[in-house]
Amino acid sequence: MSSTLPLWRHERFRNICIPSVIAVLLLIIWQAVVVMSEVPEYLFPSPLSVTKTLIEDWQLLGSSLMNTLKITLISFLLAIITGVLVAFMFVQSRMIERAFFPYAVLLQVTPVVAIAPLIIIWIQNTTLALVVCSSLVALFPIISNTTLGLRSVSPNLLAYFRLRRASRWQTLWRLRVPSALPYFFAALRIASGLALIGAVVAEFVAGTGGANTGLAYQILQSGYQLNIPRMFASLVLISLTGVVLFTTMSVLSKLAIGHWHESEA
8 A cells, every 4th residue: 555645745745835825815815905995006006016016127126136135145154154253262262252242242232223324434335334234133143053052062972072082173073063053054044034134224224326226225215206016026025035045044954954953854
């Protein structure tokens, strides 16, 4: 007797299908409410109107999306490199961690919208200023999660490494790093979205026009021009970008640790 399950009973299929069905139902309800209530486009556009705007203004919106995505990815990569290096430094010395970890927390609790104007004033290059703002937003989860992961090793294994007189580098690379991978990839899921948020907020604060404008600038301009469908189209692109980033990090996590760690089983 075959043990093959029907397609609808597979967990992966349900994980994809159920959210998709809910999204379609919400879009249908949204469209029906707007049409039946005769809500003007300049107040609340319908999904069809937003889709039409996406198609008609794709050259403009697509270029802005690429600019925002470029800032996000550069900032995300910079946050990963900086966060991992800081975590490695923290795990080597409790004194260093106690001295500098409060400043990492300070970066987390300080709203980027409050410090972005200062960074933009101090750094004359607008693109670099946006990258710095976005990186600061994404940095803390990587530092905190990676540090926690590097410290969350089995005491028995750590004692065994000491018994074998392993060097700090051997202990770090062969024991602490594998133990930290689930925490690290969890941090990437969070930090990828924060990098996007930081990039958009920094673009709002900068408010610069020209050829290298991002989606935040399109939202601002659409608001000034009462082009609400384009504003919604920009918001849709930002949301979809966030979903793609999160999904990509989840897939990378699955590929990297899914075969040996229960968190990705």
